[in-house]
Amino acid sequence: MRTLQALSGGEWVASGDWIDVLDPADVRAPIARVPALAAKDVTRAYDHAERGFAAWKRTSPFERARILTDAARLIRERAEEIAADVTAENGKTITEATGETLKAADFLEYYAGYARQGYGTLLHDVRPNHRTHTQREPIGVILVISPWNDPLITPARKLAPLLAAGNAAVFKPATETPMAGLHFARALHDAGLPAGVLNVVTGRTAEIEEALLDDPRIAGITFTGSNAVGNRIRRRLADRNVRFQGELGGKNASVVLRDADLPAAAKAVVAASFGQAGQRCTATSRVIVDQPVYAEFTRLLVAEVEALRAGPGSDPETTLCPLSSPKHRDSVLADLRRAVEAGATVLTGGRDDTERPHGCFVGPTVLGEVTPEMAIWREEVFGPVLALRAVTGFDAAVEAVNDSDFGLAAAVFTRDLVSAYRFADEAECGQVAVNTTTTGWDVHLPFGGFRDSGTGYKEQGEEVLRFSTRVKTVAVHLGAAEPARG
Template sequence: MSVRTMETLAGGRWVGAGSWVDVYDPTDVRAPFVRVPALTAAQVTGIYEAARAGFLAWRALGAIERSKILAKAAVLLRVRNAEIAAAIVTENGKTLAEARVEAEKAADFFEYYSAVGRQEYGSLIHDARPGTRTGFQREPLGVVLAIAPWNDPLITPARKLAPALAAGNAVVLKPATETPTSALHLARALHDAGVPAGAINVVTGRTAEISDALLDDPRIAAVSFTGGNDVGEALRVRLAARGVRFQSELGGKNASVVLADADLEKAATAVVAASFGQAGQRCTATSRVLVDRTVHDEFLTLLRAKVAALRVGSGRAEGTQVGPLVSASHRDSVLRDIATAVKQGARVELGGEELPGAGCFVTPAILTGVTPDMDVWRAEVFGPVLVVRPVDGFDEAVAAVNDTRYGLAAAVFTDSLAAAHRFLAEADCGQIAVNTTTSGWDVHMPFGGFRESGSPFKEQGAEALRFYTKVKTFAIHFGG
């Protein structure tokens, strides 16, 4: 049976290649469902040439015209929601409900940033010199490289592209090899909305063959990366030597705290949603739960029942709550992490099993008996694996939350206003939730973590525009 192909967008044209990259459906990895171009290093260099020209054309349009195009792209994404959501499910494995939300949120990003063209982009500053007007204005950087992960194949590119384009930059997008088709749908919406040739380009291919051309081009003004810590650190060092601006969103080992006064039923429901949505494959997923010892057993009983009731299966199937992991290799890595935890002394309360067949399914797992010296306490598993550990009171809970090199997200469940505000002040994370999940932040809310969870540059909201713009200060003498 022949496998269909998808072209990629390069310099305003949809192009193929001499060779192709296979893309698999994680519910059945026996054969690819689509192929995308494996671009060459020379083609990547040509894309940067086109991007530089595209930047000049996009900037010349002016902010208000750019905003109109981004607003049209948002409409197209909404009109095409069903088609795009189906693509997300097929290449990533998310449930259809999760994919529909992702497609809608991607549209929200372009709708939100389409307003940038009618907002201020600088300010006046008082000057001591007579007859002088002084101020500053924000300008685009130029060509931005956006490197996206496989876990949110549409919304993460949207999170990067919308503010980058709104600010007047051109973008070269490198989607994950496992999940390129969502990015191609996004590029098509932008192309159809009227983004000029070269202002948006998508590089598909094998990273090992094109990484030097992708990362070392002198026209790159900034790189925004979402992915693993090892790759992120290597990129930071590599780009720093050239003074390329770098933004990173990296790993997390997010904790939720359940205090003795919490509504345990509501807390358990929120923890399940935060831990096992998207099969645990999101940076903001709860992976550690710290429960006051006085309510630990009661909470664990509630949690076990809710996790055991989760339906695992194809994201296309009605009623599925947990889809497959993205690939066979990632499935195997999660299973190894569970096995290592058990070898080190953890107990599997339930789940953590591979389902038979050609898919990449791992049943949602709860681990207990975990101590801080175990790998599963320290390392990001990035799958449906949740550690539950008792603590004695608020202070011990906060210390355990902060006992990690990461600092992305944390939550506390309590009826105490004082405890909620103390947690907000003392938990060393970029995202703090009270009586709700560690995930689920909206497009206008600054997003990002502390310490090894990412760079100081935030994504989302008005904060994102700081990364994608440079500040030019001016003084105009008009007196005698």
């Protein structure tokens, strides 16, 4: 079992207490341990971040770009080792973990480019002999809280832009999956990131929550996770001038219209639903099928699902990885039991994997006879569970998509461009896909949801810089105008 350390003030630190990291494919023995830091250690990390920000905001943007670019190179060089740790602590397949690792490097490279770009706009001024412009500045120390489901790409998505803009960070990785975030921090540290600019706090959230969230030096908090936790953070910040960026839950829908290419739609829906065992915020969990093709699409879908191969993520043959923890596995199974009790029909799956009793496996599940009143249709499950419902026609399908508290992602499968563009206009969500899986990974595409799926600040692309920068307007009087010359 490996022993890892946290990062604070440019030094790797530990404490007297430890947290075990488990492999969800077999939870019998820990694979690593990380420090369970105390509240005083968190406060010390903010001390370092405050000093780090004072220096980093004055650092040349070209130097910032160099450090981010060098960190990206190190991640690519270490990709095999990093991906193996992502698989070991999270469970996702080695293919998924490798893709996540390389995408993390993409984020660093992309925002290194942004560090070099212009950071303001020249504006017209109504007054003669004035020059007025805006300039963007970093906001300060930002708390980054990332989830267990994408333990490397989410920190990259959050940290790369805020560091490129000149902010400092205190980063709290998920307790279950801290190794990936520590790899990301080590690459930046080894690339020459100054001490205190990035500080990684590992620990039990319940023991350090007050120190994490209530420090007066926090300028912003970016969080990815459940609505319950996100809303609790939002309430805690209600009377403070602290920005909050939340990427929260989803109950994403795919629509299959009667003119769709049904075999292609079935393959795409399975990829969107069961990648990472459904443990993605953009995963499709509801499928709305036009009544005339419901039976045929369901037959094709079930066949695709039953071809999935469950197993450890480290096995190259695995196409369905385990869930993240025994607790989460049990939660998904409980959701399935409640769905059946409410009247849903199990078309395939619906149980745990008795062949792997020491792992967190749930068979890929498709449910039929689902109604809009059922919890399985309305509430996020975050597992390999897909609920089907038949409707008649385009309008009914869009109404079913929008009948949700969430609004992260939706897709439509159709051969008709008019229907495709109407769907893009009428779906109440932040990400729309046509004849493909839901979007979310490309670094330059703005990412985030509507309604209860997120807040006003997007992630990725140029949009994310609105969260971690503030705008200053500067007017300069150039002096009296020279007299006209004859």
